Amino acid sequence: MLLGAVSLLERHDVLRKSLISRFRWLLVDEYQDTNLAQARLVWLLGGKTPNLTAVGDEDQSIYRWRGAEVENILNFEAAYPTACIVTLGRNYRSAEPILRAAAAVIERNSRRRPKKLSSEVGSGAPVVVYLAADEADEARFVADEIGRLRGSVSAGEIAVLFRVNAQSRPFEAEMVRRAMPYVVVGGTRFWERKEVRDALAYLRLLVARTTCWRSGVPSTYLLAASGRWRWTTWRARPAHGSAAAGGGAPPSGGTDSAGPAGGGGVQHVAR
Numbered sequence: 001m002l003l004g005a006v007s008l009l010e011r012h013d014v015l016r017k018s019l020i021s022r023f024r025w026l027l028v029d030e031y032q033d034t035n036l037a038q039a040r041l042v043w044l045l046g047g048k049t050p051n052l053t054a055v056g057d058e059d060q061s062i063y064r065w066r067g068a069e070v071e072n073i074l075n076f077e078a079a080y081p082t083a084c085i086v087t088l089g090r091n092y093r094s095a096e097p098i099l100r101a102a103a104a105v106i107e108r109n110s111r112r113r114p115k116k117l118s119s120e121v122g123s124g125a126p127v128v129v130y131l132a133a134d135e136a137d138e139a140r141f142v143a144d145e146i147g148r149l150r151g152s153v154s155a156g157e158i159a160v161l162f163r164v165n166a167q168s169r170p171f172e173a174e175m176v177r178r179a180m181p182y183v184v185v186g187g188t189r190f191w192e193r194k195e196v197r198d199a200l201a202y203l204r205l206l207v208a209r210t211t212c213w214r215s216g217v218p219s220t221y222l223l224a225a226s227g228r229w230r231w232t233t234w235r236a237r238p239a240h241g242s243a244a245a246g247g248g249a250p251p252s253g254g255t256d257s258a259g260p261a262g263g264g265g266v267q268h269v270a271r
Contacts, residue, residue: 002035002037002038002041003037005041006037006040006041006044009041009044009045010044016044016045019045020045020046020047023045024051025051025052025053026042026045026046026050026051026052026053027052027053027054027055028042028052028053028054028055028056029055029056030055030056030060031054031055031056031072031073031076032056032057032058032060032061032068032070032072032073033056033061033062033063033068034068034069034072034073035067035068035069035072036067036069036072038072039069039072039079042054043079049080049082050080052080052083054073054076056073057073058070058073058074058109058111058112058113059106059109059112059115061073070111071111074111074112074113087115089115089116089117089118090117090118090120091117091118091119091120091121092120092121093121094119094121095119095121095122095123095124095125096118096119096121096122096123096124097123097124097125097126097127098119098124098127099117099118099119101127103116103117135167135170136170136174138170139170139171139173139174140174142160142171142174143171143174143175143178143180146158146160146175146180147178147180155181165187165188168184168187168189168190169190172184172189172190172191173190176191
């Protein structure tokens with residue numbers, strides 16, 4: 001789509017001028033993550049002297065694997081000779097030790113503009129680096145630190161940051177094991193994800209079916225609704241009622257939760 005738009009504007013000057021007249025101001029955020037087609041599209045819509053504001057930081061360019069070209073921001077002055085560069089050096093999120101640690105790492109990059117950041121938060125605790133053996137060891141270390149901090153810090157002030165939602169599983173497993181309350185912000189708890197709940201429901205079904213088979217209880221009929229099964233001593237039925245899977249009727253004389261003599265039935269519920 002981007003390549004098509006660039007090709008169209010390059011071939012049809014009348015269309016390009018028409019679009020330029022419609023957009024008086026151009027604002028591009030995260031410019032360090034633009035690819036070649038996006039940078040070319042911005043140039044075609046603005047030319048060498050556009051009303052363009054581009055916000056970005058080459059130190060934060062992390063999407064090379066999906067086509068981002070950090071050269072777009074490094075060569076910004078060459079593409080737009082009249083540009084005025086404004087450095088935003090005040091950081092409002094991190095304490096000074098974090099900024100110093102990050103600067104010590106990123107300053108080794110050869111292709112970057114030198115810059116010095118200062119913290120609005122001020123001083124803080126030193127940065128601790130822990131080399132974990134694996135993800136389980138990392139989760140144990142984090143849980144130990146949370147346990148140590150909870151003696152002097154409220155739980156609402158403790159956060160665990162990770163890049164992708166899939167990385168939450170070992171942390172959640174460790175916190176569940178230690179009975180630590182937690183909330184996943186911006187995502188779903190691992191054990192509450194649909195695919196995980198479906199897999200657990202199938203496993204519970206297998207266990208229930210095996211239990212019924214070993215005890216001699218008929219388990220011919222299985223009814224399912226919304227991934228939930230309710231097993232009784234005589235038949236299985238859905239939690240909210242539905243037709244039998246594969247058709248057919250339940251055994252005659254059977255009841256939902258009791259045997260023929262009316263005795264109490266045993267239910268296995270997979271949720």
